[in-house]
Amino acid sequence: MSLRRLHYAWVVVFTGFLTVLGAHGFGRFAYSLVLTDMKAALNLDFFQMGLIATTNFIGYLALATIGGALASKYGSRRVIALSAFMMGVSMILTCLSRSFLEVLVWRFITGLGNGGAYLPAMALPSIWFALKLRGRATGCVSAGIGAGFALAGVIVPAVLLSYGEVGWRYAWFYLGAALLAIAFVDFLFIRNRPEDLGLKPLGLEEEAKAQSAGGGSSLKWGLVYKSKEVWMVGLVYFMYGFSYIIYVTFFSAYLETVFRWSKEAAGGLWSLVGLLSIASGILWGWVSDVLGRKYGMALAYSVLALSFLLYALALPPYGLYASALAFGVTAWSIPTVAVVAAADYVGPELRSAAAGFVTLFFGIGQAIGPALGGFAIEATGVFANAFYVAFLVATAGALGSLLLKRPPVK
Structure with a gap:
């Protein structure tokens, strides 16, 4: 396809990809990799490190719940670019922190930026693409x-490795600088709507036909918030937020503290998980299409629970690697299927609202998990107990998935 024929929607998708890469990959998941060094440099314990992670997720939750509304009112371009800029600045300031309180404040602000950038970026395809291409x-x-x-x-x-004891500070500086660059790209290239460039959403012809009978009646938001089925999906999604975040928060610290892995080795296994996870959402979305949402989620939860159990047991010689493999192939399974499952219970015009509502439960789980995981480590003196907690919660998620009702055919 020539550049002249490339629809601008794909440029917007690329900026969304960069935003999510920076917001989650750099702003959130890098914390696990610097946790051990930050803990030692600032003389903190694992409970405090868990609280820092929890505060970050509280910030995420606070802005994620209204990020879509802000983007609707002020435009996705402004909200996403400003949020990425906020992340970049706060991450650079994290590198200058000298105390627990300072880190707590800056990681909270990073979380705010994450919530403001991530959800509007994920919503961009729904604006720029017709229904059949949005997935x-x-x-x-x-x-x-x-x-x-x-x-x-x-x-x-x-x-x-390059900077020794102060390496964690330089890591936050470089990652923060990357977010500032992403913010600049977002402001330069994101456009709020196809109409701003005199375009139509990609594949609009089919979309128009599909929506022609939809009508323009007012939205009945109560149908989302009063739906028992949507609430049940939210509770199941909560289990994912709670359990997965314990695993990713303490992943590297467990390897370095208990098994004396080098930072390079721990980072290598982390990268393997990341590579495996790239296609996990697509894979499990397909599984849920074939088996149904509840069985797809139950199966995904079972694999996740297995990965947490294997990590806790660390059975030689390949238990840790098997855990990483199992988690990698299911990492983003539940976020993909849960959002679709919630949307299945409501009409087309309320599906975004349903997806946003269940994301609230996910965010609450993320906020609670790290603090309780860190507490389990400090209270018992056994690092693996954090992962046993994650295993039990993921198992509850698998069982809860089986209680979901079959959605009506729409």
Whole structure:
């Protein structure tokens, strides 16, 4: 395809991919890789490190819940670019922190930026693409999560090795600078709507036919918030947020503290997880299409629970590697299927609202998990207990998935 025929929607998708890569891969998941060095340099314990992660997720949750509304009112371009800029500045200031309180404040602000950038970026394909193309376009944007995950696993250990005891500070500086560059790209290239460039959404002809009978009646938001089925999906999604974040927060610290792995080795396994996870959302979305949402989620949860159990047991010689493999292929399975499952229970005009509502549960789980995981480590003196907690919660998620009702055919 020539550049003249390339629809600008794909440029917007690329900016969304970069935004998600920076927001999640650099702003969130890099924390696990610098956790051990930050802990030692600032004389903190694992409970405090867990609280820092929890504060970051509280910030994420605070802005993620209204990020879509802000983007609707002020435009995705402004909200995403400003949020990425906020992340970049706060990450650079994290590198200058000298105390627990300072880190807590800057990581909270990084979380705010993450929430403000991530969800509007994920929503861009719904504006720029017709219905039949939104799935693959959104999948391209969400692939930034795994790509950032893998890239951080290469960059951060190299920086830590190069700069020694202060390596964690330089890691935050370089990652923050990358977010500032992404913010600049976002402001330069994101456009709020195809109409701003005199274009129509890609594939609009089919979309128009599909929506022609939809009518223009007012939205009945209560149908989302009063739906027991949507609430059940939210509770199941909560289990994912709670359990997966324990695994990713303490992933590297567990290897370095308990098994004396080098930072390079831990980062290498982290990168493998990231590479495996790039296609996980697409894979499990297909599985849920074939088996149904509840069985797809139950199966994904079972694999996730197995990965957490294998990590806790660390059975020689390949238990840790098997855990990384199992988690990698299911990493973003539940976020993909849960959003679709919630949308299945409501009409087309309310599907975005349903997806946003269940994301609230996911965010609450993310906020609670790291603090309780860190507490489990400090209270018992056994690092593996954090992963046993994750295993139990993921198992509950698998069982909860089986309680989901079959959605009506629409």
